[in-house]
Amino acid sequence: MHWVKADAFDFGGNPPLPRSGHTAVNVGKSKVVVFGGFADKRFLDDIAVYDIENKLWFTPECTGSGSDEQVGPSPRAFHVSVAIDCNMFIFGGRSGGKRMGDFWMLDTDIWQWSELTSYGDLPSPREFAAASAIGNRKIVMYGGWDGKKWLSDVYILDTISLEWTELSITGSVPQPRCGHSATMVEKRLLIFGGRGGGGPIMSDLWALKGLIDEGSCSIFIVEENETPGWTQLKLPGQNPSPRCGHTVTSGGHYLLLFGGHGTGGWLSRYDIYHNDCIVLDRVSVQWKRLATSNDPPAARAYHSMTSIGSRYLLFGGFDGKTTFGDLWWLVPEDDPIAKRFPSIPSAPPESQSVTVSDGLAESSLKENQNEQSPLVELQKRLGIMISSSNFQVNLVDEVDDKELFELSSRLAGESLPTRDHLACIQALRDRWKKSSASSIQLQELGPLLRDYQRLIIHHLENLRSDGPSTISNLTGQKVHRYFHLKSASQLRMDDIPKLLDEYKRLVS
Numbered sequence: 001m002h003w004v005k006a007d008a009f010d011f012g013g014n015p016p017l018p019r020s021g022h023t024a025v026n027v028g029k030s031k032v033v034v035f036g037g038f039a040d041k042r043f044l045d046d047i048a049v050y051d052i053e054n055k056l057w058f059t060p061e062c063t064g065s066g067s068d069e070q071v072g073p074s075p076r077a078f079h080v081s082v083a084i085d086c087n088m089f090i091f092g093g094r095s096g097g098k099r100m101g102d103f104w105m106l107d108t109d110i111w112q113w114s115e116l117t118s119y120g121d122l123p124s125p126r127e128f129a130a131a132s133a134i135g136n137r138k139i140v141m142y143g144g145w146d147g148k149k150w151l152s153d154v155y156i157l158d159t160i161s162l163e164w165t166e167l168s169i170t171g172s173v174p175q176p177r178c179g180h181s182a183t184m185v186e187k188r189l190l191i192f193g194g195r196g197g198g199g200p201i202m203s204d205l206w207a208l209k210g211l212i213d214e215g216s217c218s219i220f221i222v223e224e225n226e227t228p229g230w231t232q233l234k235l236p237g238q239n240p241s242p243r244c245g246h247t248v249t250s251g252g253h254y255l256l257l258f259g260g261h262g263t264g265g266w267l268s269r270y271d272i273y274h275n276d277c278i279v280l281d282r283v284s285v286q287w288k289r290l291a292t293s294n295d296p297p298a299a300r301a302y303h304s305m306t307s308i309g310s311r312y313l314l315f316g317g318f319d320g321k322t323t324f325g326d327l328w329w330l331v332p333e334d335d336p337i338a339k340r341f342p343s344i345p346s347a348p349p350e351s352q353s354v355t356v357s358d359g360l361a362e363s364s365l366k367e368n369q370n371e372q373s374p375l376v377e378l379q380k381r382l383g384i385m386i387s388s389s390n391f392q393v394n395l396v397d398e399v400d401d402k403e404l405f406e407l408s409s410r411l412a413g414e415s416l417p418t419r420d421h422l423a424c425i426q427a428l429r430d431r432w433k434k435s436s437a438s439s440i441q442l443q444e445l446g447p448l449l450r451d452y453q454r455l456i457i458h459h460l461e462n463l464r465s466d467g468p469s470t471i472s473n474l475t476g477q478k479v480h481r482y483f484h485l486k487s488a489s490q491l492r493m494d495d496i497p498k499l500l501d502e503y504k505r506l507v508s
Contacts, residue, residue, distance in 0.1 A: 001277070002338035003294045006313075006327035007489040008442040010337075013057035015442065016048035018325025018493055020318035021077030024304035025088055027108050032306050033088055035106075036076050037316065039323045043075035043095045047106075052308055062106070064113030072113035073104045078302070080131040082139045084159055089139060094127040099147050101125030105159075121166035123155045128178035128244075132189060134211055140189055142208075143177050150176035150197045154208065154228070167210075167228045174206045174230060179244030183255060185282065187212045190233075193260065195244045201262045203242040205233045237287030240278045245301030248280075249312060255280040256290070256312060256330075261301040261320070273299035273319045277330070297328045311335065325493040398425050398454060404447040425451075429507050437497035445488035445496070452499065455506040456483050 016022075022037030022044070032050040036043070050057050064071050079093025079100065090104040101124060103116045129144030129151070139157040143150070152174060154167040180194025180202075189208040195201050210228035240246075246260025257278045261271070275297055277290035303317025303324070312330040316323070331337045398404060399422065408428035432440075432448060440448065482499050485491065491499065 001290055001292050002329075002331050002333060002335070003292050003296045004329045004331060004337050005297070005489040006329055007487065008445040010329075011050070011055055011057050011327075011442065014048075014059070015050075015057045015327060016046070016315065016325070018323045019044060019077075019316050020300075020302040020323050022304060022316060023079060023081030023090075024306050024315060025081050025083040026306055026308075027083045027086060027088060031108065032308070032313065033083070033106070033108060034304065034315065035081060035088070035090065036073070036079060036093065038077035043077055045073060045075040047072075049108075050313075060111040062111045062113055064115075066102075066104070066113070066115035072106070073102065073115075074100070076100055078127040080129050080141060082131050082133050084133050084136055084139070087159070089157075089159065091123070091131070091141065092126050092129060092144070097147075099125040099127050099145075116162055118157070118162040118164055120163040121155065122164055123153070123166075124151075126151060126178075128195075130180050130182035130191065130194075132182050132184040134184055140182070140184070140208075140211060142182050142189065142191055143174075143180060143194065145178035150178055150195070152176035156211070169208075169228045169230060171229050172232065174204065174232075175202065177202065177244075181246060181248040181257070183248045183250060184211075185250075185255070190248075190255070190280075192248060192257070193240070193243050193246060201242040201244050203240055205235065207231050207233055235280070235286050237281075238278065238289045239287050240276075241274070243274060243301075246274070247303060247305040249305045249307050251307040251310070251312065253282045255282065256305070258305055258312075258314065259300050259303055259317065271320055273301055275299040292330070293333075297326065298322075298324065300324055311337070322494075398422075398451065401447065401450060404428070404451060407444060407447050432500070433504050433507055435500065437500050440496060440500065445491060448503065449482065449485060449488045449491070449499065452503045452506065453483055453485075455503070459506070 016034045017039065019037030019039040022034055024032055024034045027033055030052055032052065034048040034050075036045055038044065047060060047062060048057060049060055062072055066072070073090055074095055076093035076095045080091050082089050086107060086109045088106045088108060090106070091102075093100045101122075103118050105114045105116055106112070107114070123141065124146050126144035126146045129141055131139055131141040134140055134156070137159055139159060141155045141157070143152055145151065154169065156165045156167060157163070158165075174191060175196040177191075177194035177196045180191050182189060182191050184190075187209065189211060190205065191208070192205050193202055208228065208230055210226040240257055241262055243260030243262040247258050249256045249258070257280070258276070259274050261273045263272060277292055277296075279288050279290050280286075281288055297314060298319060300317030300319050304315050306313050306315075310332055314328040314330065316325060318324070329335075329337050404425060408424040428447075429451070432444075482491070482495065482502065
């Protein structure tokens with residue numbers, strides 16, 4: 001499998017803003033719906049939808065009304081979200097210091113919210129619970145944190161009658177927990193990890209039987225008309241380390257576990273974040289480490305991971321310091337996305353000698369052992385390997401950059417003749433000079449990055465005639481930190497303002 005950061009041209013529209021503690025669910029095979037979360041000390045209540053067929057992110061105009069006459073659920077994070085047919089069900093979560101116990105449904109055919117009045121054994125308000133769909137009618141929810149204690153209760157919701165039922169379970173039971181995962185595998189609910197009573201982070205795997213009466217087909221031993229009961233599973237293979245805030249996503253005959261956070265040791269703080277992939281093979285019934293190529297995403301927890309065909313889509317999360325807004329693909333080796341981005345070799349260690357492929361450094365040293373060439377000096381100051389010949393191969397002139405010209409022509413509209421390539425491109429550069437980072441669209445990042453790199457190349461071409469003072473001025477401004485990037489897919493959201501600032505200095 002290959003990790004590939006999503007490119008600006010993978011999607012149309014505006015992807016969701018950075019967040020953690022949100023939910024993202026597959027509604028059928030047509031869309032992924034992201035709701036809520038936490039970012040910049042704010043709880044969120046927005047909806048972002050990925051239209052799978054059209055590869056488009058959009059924000060629907062939702063209608064509806066709740067008990068307090070609000071259109072939809074109040075802002076929240078760490079809630080549960082489950083999709084059944086065209087409906088997404090939301091329960092609980094936290095907003096500020098308040099744990100929520102309200103229950104909502106979003107009809108994604110007409111984008112209408114409904115606050116539901118349910119019956120039976122109502123679950124208490126909670127956050128960090130986990131839930132999963134049982135077939136196309138019921139939902140099972142386990143555990144969570146109510147602000148005072150960790151929970152180990154199990155509730156079944158019938159989405160037709162809106163009746164909650166608390167399961168009465170005898171025998172051995174998992175330790176109360178929150179921040180765990182819960183996934184239905186045929187007739188079993190599997191829960192893994194989480195933070196338990198007293199604070200320890202766990203790595204145990206449990207299966208709950210007796211949730212479905214009819215049928216008898218599972219990777220585990222199943223009897224018809226089972227009474228509810230927990231079984232701790234100790235599977236062979238490379239077990240995941242203790243963690244919470246991870247995701248478990250079903251895809252094919254695998255369950256894919258990614259990320260989460262754990263503890264660095266006895267009495268240490270919960271500050272170890274993970275970016276490993278472990279699969280539970282449902283055929284061999286064992287844990288396996290998933291071999292991945294390319295650099296993985298940054299370690300994180302409280303992100304989302306959804307399955308889209310043979311691909312997985314990772315979004316958001318938190319690593320103790322940073323709230324992420326990046327989107328990543330995890331794809332098979334034969335996927336076009338994997339072929340689109342070849343593996344990029346790591347930069348050589350500083351202790352190793354670096355040979356500049358165009359021979360400029362070598363010839364310069366022969367000419368004057370005491371004076372480095374401008375390119376080598378720039379390489380040294382920026383800490384990157386620069387080969388002007390390589391960039392001439394990979395970086396076309398502005399008039400030949402099709403995406404740059406199409407973007408500049410579209411933005412110029414009727415104000416300039418589209419045949420005037422340079423005038424359109426200059427108009428686009430003038431626009432970027434006045435733009436804020438928040439106004440830059442994803443489809444602009446590729447052309448912007450390439451134009452930024454072209455401008456640097458133009459500066460380098462003038463170095464030979466301008467002398468060492470120019471190189472000192474350029475590097476003294478601490479610019480060019482994105483000169484070495486191969487594509488805009490390597491940019492993070494928080495890189496965009498810095499890239500734009502550097503670009504403005506180059507065109508000024």
